Amino acid sequence: MTPVDGIHPDMFRDPTTGWRGADGRWRVALGAEISGNGTALLYKSEDFVRWERADSPLHSSSASGMWECPDFFPVPIEGREGLDTSVNSGRQACVEDELDEAAVRLLHAGNDIFVPDDAADDYRMWLRYDYGKFYASKTFFDAKKKRRILWGWLNESDTESDDIAKGWAGIQIIPRKVWLDSRGRQLVQWPIEEVESLRRNEVHLHGLELATGLHEIKGVKASQADVEVDFELPSLDTADPFDPTRAMDAPKLCSQDDASVRGGIGPFGLLVLASENLEEHTAVFFRVYRDRDTAKVLMCSDQRRQAIFDHVKDYRSSLRPELDKPVYGVFLDMDVEKERKISLRTLIDHSVIENFGGKGRACITARVYPELFLDTSSHLYLFNNGSSSVMISRFQSWNIAKAHLNIKLKDLVIEN
Structure with a gap:
């Protein structure tokens, strides 16, 4: 597979996993940019050796530029099991990465031309795997447990000089299982079940009324x-x-209606990786709005400097001024009037905060570097800065054990 028809070699990369179509021919998609349009080119082969480019791309859009690390895989109409990449049934999910975003479009198939569910060319309206720091994702089919598993990449939020001092930059997120939601409108994600084997020392609460203020989680x-x-x-x-x-701009709304702005319902959520005096911490929170006859749920992750409560004049995720401290946001696609509760699962691992809102309907991952951070002095809080109380109907937290390496450290060789 080589770039032809004037495609610049720098705009031609990252092939997908191959799959077999109903005609028995192999197919592979790869990322490109043609005349400023983000494009997933389609190639076909009888023997997986000699490849020909299809007349039409798998998918293309004028709303974005170069697509990196495209992914393409089937998802079943019902249930949470994954499908082999070559299954020619169900729905097709096409993923394109641009500007540190992994946009997901659900497609209908027909003669190798795929039409997205949403016709919008506004990139802000496209669904995403993760609305925080997340990039270069790929999935694979786990045939043993019949699940589609996603790996994503987290780059750094500190400086290039920090990366040079560390000797590395970028890590993988916790693997996630991926499936189609019951309404067929979006992909749902959840940490793979193996992560639960690392849980230790459970702390649980239930029936706690969370009025305005903080509630520290001990133990x-x-x-x-x-x-x-x-x-x-x-x-x-x-x-x-x-x-x-x-x-149209949930992050901007999270920035304007931040955790310091008291609302009717919210902001409420978690303060994570918090220092002893709360001078450093990251806020993960929800806010509920009334839109005519429906309710909207906004989910936010905010690392900026701001004041929340009177006794905490201001805070930020890190005291280091040179770090990237963004605000992330997304509206949850859920019927909160029917469900009456909003779930949040948060995985905390030193500099990483992975958030799964509304049972995995939306994810926000953040990378933070608290300066005052010590294992013995990091704190976790529930908080509510809204005028209405919320109930904590279920709270469970566990310490996470360190992962075990499959090789002995003395046998590990790192070459410069």
Whole structure:
């Protein structure tokens, strides 16, 4: 497979896993940019050796530039099991990476031309695997357990000089199982079950009324933890009205209505990787709005400097001024009036915070580097800065054990 028809070699890379079509021919897609359009080119082969480019691309859009690390795989219409990449049934998910984003489009197939569910060319409206720091993702089919597993890459938020001092840059996220939601509108993600084997020393709460203020979670190693919590909403009557003109940019809304801005319902959530005096911590929170006859749930992850409570004048995820400290946000596709509770699972691992909101309907991953960070002094809090109380119907947290290497450290050789 070589770039032809004037495609620049730098804009031609990252082939997908091969799959077999209904005609028995192999297919592979790879990322490209043609005339400024992000494109997934399609190649076909009878023997997996000699390849010909299809007349039409697998998918293309004028809404983005070069697509890196494209992925293409089937997902079943019902259930949470994965499908072999060559299964020619169900729905097809096409993933393209651009600008540190992994945009997901659900497609209908027909003669190797795939039409997205959404016709929008506005990139902000495309679904994403993760609305935080996440890139270069790929999936594979686990035939033994019949599941589709996603690996994603986390780059750094510190400086290039820090990377040089460390000798490395970028890590993999916790692997996630991927399936199609029951309404067929989006992909759902959840940490693979093997992660639960690392859980130690459970702390649990239930029936806790969380009024305005902080509630520290004791007994958990807050620098390396697995946290699951259900926030139950007794009433939606006090939700703030929603301005529809703000629907297109959830991160901006999270920035404006941040954790310091008191609302009717929210902000409420977690303060993670917190220092002793809360001078450093990262806020992960929800806010509920009323939009005519429906309710909207905003999920945010904020690392910037701001004031939340009177006794905490300001905070940030790190005191180091040179670090990237973004704010992330997404609206959860859920019927909160029917469910009456919002779930959050958070995996904390020193500099990594992975958040799964609404039972995995949306994910936000953050990379933070607290300066005051010590294993013995990192803290975890539940918080509510809204005027209405929320109930903690379920809270469970565990210390996370360190992973075991399959080789002895004395046998590990690192070459410069």
